[in-house]
Amino acid sequence: MSYLDLAERFIAAHFPKASIAVIGGSTSRAERTASSDIDLLLIGDDLLDTDQSGMATCREFEGEIFEVFAYTPGGFQEWAERSIAQYRPVIVHMLVEGLAVRSGEALDELRETWREALAVGPSVDAHEFAFRRYVITDVLDDLRDASDPLEQRVLASTLFERTAELMLLRAGKWIGTGKYLPRRLRELGEDRIGALTTAFLQGRVTPLADAVEAELSAAGGRVQAGFVR
Structure with a gap:
């Protein structure tokens, strides 16, 4: 056709x-x-x-x-x-x-x-990056504390998405939703994304949380007390 x-x-x-x-x-x-x-x-x-x-x-x-x-x-x-x-x-x-x-x-x-x-590429100011780190910090703590398997799965999905977006924006790349987010993430290369994606695909909470924590640190660290949205 x-x-x-x-x-x-x-x-x-x-x-x-x-x-x-x-x-x-x-x-x-x-x-x-x-x-x-x-x-x-x-x-x-x-x-x-x-x-x-x-x-x-x-x-x-x-x-x-x-x-x-x-x-x-x-x-x-x-x-x-x-x-x-x-x-x-x-x-x-x-x-x-x-x-x-x-x-x-x-x-x-x-x-x-x-x-x-x-x-x-995207133009992201310091406050936007701080807000994204704030959201990730909050969800990350929830994931580390969660014991319910369903809660863990939902939190892990949210955390993967938010962290992937942060990684892309820090690299000067556009983000996407649905199937386009992993496609754009793969543009960063397996060496860059392997720790995050492997832990997420395997459903391993602690390695995923650790990978996210590493990305947070690379982006400037956790954001909580004192942040104004």
């Missing part, structure tokens, strides 16, 4: 005023699985029927599920800046790295602008 042709038919049927259209995710990388949908970024003047500047919606079309992110030019600018500020620029990655369905000079200019923003 040509997903470019399929996407164009979908756009013509549902979002004909889109001037920019980009397929992202596994479809753009030729890594689809049995449950993959088609992530589609759309930008255009008068793209939406309401006064909204952006919309996320899920549609079925010709037997495929489309996960649509539709924006006016101003709406994309707003949401892209917001995602950059949150260190998870999903739609920016879609724009820059995805497979163009509808392109032209406007897409080329947008890609150049946001490619530079992605290359710079």
Whole structure:
């Protein structure tokens, strides 16, 4: 199946005023699985029927599920800046790295602008780093004290996620959610992440806590008393 042709038919049927259209995710990388949908970024003047500047919606079309992110030019600018500020620029990655369905000079200019923003990496101030260390310190103490297996499992998952984010941000890397967090974490290399990931995968509480403690120390240490959020 040509997903470019399929996407164009979908756009013509549902979002004909889109001037920019980009397929992202596994479809753009030729890594689809049995449950993959088609992530589609759309930008255009008068793209939406309401006064909204952006919309996320899920549609079925010709037997495929489309996960649509539709924006006016101003709406994309707003949401892209917001995602950059949150260190998870999903739609920016879609724009820059995805497979163009509808392109032209406007897409080329947008890609150049946001490619530079992605290359710079996240800008994280000292207070944000301190807040993240504060959260990790709190969850880490809870994990060391926990005796209930279910509590341990939930706390370990939270702690892994927060620590992985801290490691990525300290390395000047963007973070992600769900399956994208471990994918980004692996970019740091096995030597860097091995202690954390091995302990987490094996469900070993003490080695995981020790690995997190080491990351906290490398990031400046524990944060508790006196911290103002």
